[in-house]
Amino acid sequence: MPTPLPTLTAELRDQWDLLRGRLEDLDHDVLAEPSAVPGWSVADLVAHLGRSIAAFSACEAQPAEVEPLSLGEYLRGYAMGAEEITRAAKTLAADLGDDPLPRLDELSEAAFERLAALTEAGPDAVVLARRGPITVRDLVLTRIIELVAHGYDLATDLPDPAPVDAGARRLAAEALLEALNWASGYDLQVGDEVAWIKTATGRLTWADAVAAGALRPEYLSDGLPDVSRFLPLI
Template structure:
């Protein structure tokens, strides 16, 4: 839960520091500008609020890692929900309105997470998790989207180091294999999830794992 708060606070802070011009830059998400990604974060924050007030009686069916579905097909940005996000982002017209909405809903989601009982079971997407596992799963979401946010913003502050390390560990658990130890956590996450293609040298270092990437997780 501590990592959730750190990762979410850092991501919201990165959005708050964007210039109006930054919102029109491409993000690390295929087919999305920075403004589209920020709009997606508003929706994510709403999902967190909804889930934390949706208690469940059943035994957990997922944990922080198995919450995510893993495929081999990178997103194209043409999925109907992805396209809807683009239209919603455009409707804000002014970046300051999008910033305000994220700060408003995002702050509420952060407070709700801090107040939640870690052992409480909650339901989302027809699955049951403990609050602790649900919030831990979102460390992945916040960290990857922080990298997406700054993908074309040289000099921007990266995600917290502990969030990067945790997300790398989650990716390696999902992959069932370890990435080269000498690689930075950022390189592991970007290459492992298909956010950038590995160089020839990196492919050689990956060995058999090179044929398995990308791990598209959502």
């Protein structure tokens, strides 16, 4: 049974608040250093977090007859928009300057206000987001995935533990599994949430995923199929 939309939005808020609080621990000298995302500085990554949550502010409600993309289809659009995503992150990072947190707070406050309005239409209402039409429920899931994946990216620049909420991590892992099962036709289960999230988002190789037990078949007797051709999902 799908996770209720209020639960999804609450977990998204928890993950954002955790990340935002931990960003206070970032040394300003680190902002100009390379991040765990190739080609991005830590400042670029922080700016991208703000732009990720601000996706709600950029949404427009759509008529009921508009067909939404599936979660998997929407996630696949990231690759096609990679250059634009990088350009936008770097432009926003330059705009935020050496003290990005106040502006991040403004972006997130506006975003959560817009999200509250969008949820009034229900989880299956369709909105036009940056990568195409998508349901409100699935858009919230994409934001959870973004914040969790980049929480692990930021972990290399922050004191332990990684700034990832356990509930958000579970939802991100399940959503990415849903996208994989949709694409592959297999019925797999998550074995290790962290390893699976990092694999699905291109942070771990398939060989590393197998070694870490990231996924497992529904029935052990079936064996784990090689799904590397579907990866990364993002």
